[in-house]
Structures are given as structure tokens and as C-alpha cells.
Amino acid sequence: MSIVKLNNQGVKNATAFGSITGLGSMIFIKKLTASSSATLSFVDGSSGVVLDNSFKEYLFTFNNIHPATNMADFSFNMSTDGGSNYNVTKTSTYFKAQHQGSTGNHGSLDYFTSGDLAQSTNFQRLTEALSNGDTASMSGTLTIYNPSDTTFVKHYMYEAADFGNDNFIINEFVAGYGNTTSAVDAIQFKFDTGNIDAGDICLYGIA
Secondary structure: OOEEEOOOOOHHHOOOOOOOOOOOOEEEEEEEEOOOEOOEEEEOOOOOOOOOOOOOEEEEEEEEEEEOOOOEOEEEEEEOOOOOOOOOOEEEEEEEEEEEOOOOOOOEEEEOHHHOOOOEOOOEEOOOOEOOOOOOEEEEEEEEEOOOOOOOOEEEEEEEEEEOHHHEEEEEEEEEEEOOOOOOOEEEEEEOOOOEEEEEEEEEEEO
């Protein structure tokens, strides 16, 4: 898979994508870097963000997301009105694998009932009680499929690794759908408590 990076004004400045050949290319769109940020939001048409029918698949990458508050849950939601409201109804599943490296204890694979949603407009939880220890962070990916479609629901899939206190590693898997046939044109990320202390989120379009 090739990686093509365009300028900071977004992919719409490419001449009909003439320089992009083949399917499966990752097209860099936008990077947001947290610095004690309450939220990080990607809104179509704002600050170079593209989140429309230019692509049928969008990929978010998370690099060392670190909470300001201990035991905070990272989450996201979708908007159909340009970011005025982040309240798309969602149904999802959530399971995790975990292991404590220092002792070898607590190895398990579990369905996480309190992390799933059942036709809820709440933010979708992506991590379980992320530590704010000096070396703790989360890294992973979230894929949104065909957000601008006006016929079908909006599927999403997430996978990440969380490193926390006591050498704990948690591998989390979330999948679900936004139950709307309106175009999703904005995505927001936040912790359920406190700010996003550090880390960055990049948005790519998959050609």
C-alpha cells in the first residue's frame, strides 16, 4: 500500500486526483495534535478537513494519546450537521484482551458489556480507564466506512493497544454502526473526564 501526502489544504487541491494511481492508496488529509485539549474535531470543509464523498473509507490513526485525568475513557461521536451536534444513534460491540507483563497475571479475553452501545446517542467508548501515568498512552486506528452515503448506515471499526500502570497492556476491539442515512460530516474525539493531554490524530482517505 502506497502512502501519498498532499498539502495542508487537503485532498481537494489535487487536480482530480491525477497524481494518485491504483486503488488502496492512503491519502493524508489532516493531523490534529493535542495539548491539554478538551476535544479534537474533524469537520468537513473546516481547516483543510475532507470528510465527504471524495472517499468511501476514512482512517483515523491515534499516536500516544495521553489523558490529563487518571482512569479516563477515550471516545468518539459523529455529526450530521457540520459539528453542531455530536449525537448519531449507534449500536456496537466491544471486547478486549489484556495481560499484566510484570507478573504474568490477569491474562484474559473478555466481552466488555459496559463499553458497547444499543441504539444510543452517547459517545462511543474506545478505551477502558486509560492511565495518566508518565509513560501510559493509547495508539491505534479507527475506520469509518462511506460516511457520506445517504442510503446505508455508517459502519466503524476500531483497534488499539493501551499501555498503563503495572505494565498492563490492553488490546481493544470495537465495531458498530451509526444508525443514520444522513451524511456524516464531522467526527469528534474526547475523554469522558478531563482533557486530551498529548498525542496526535491523523485522518486519511483510502482511495
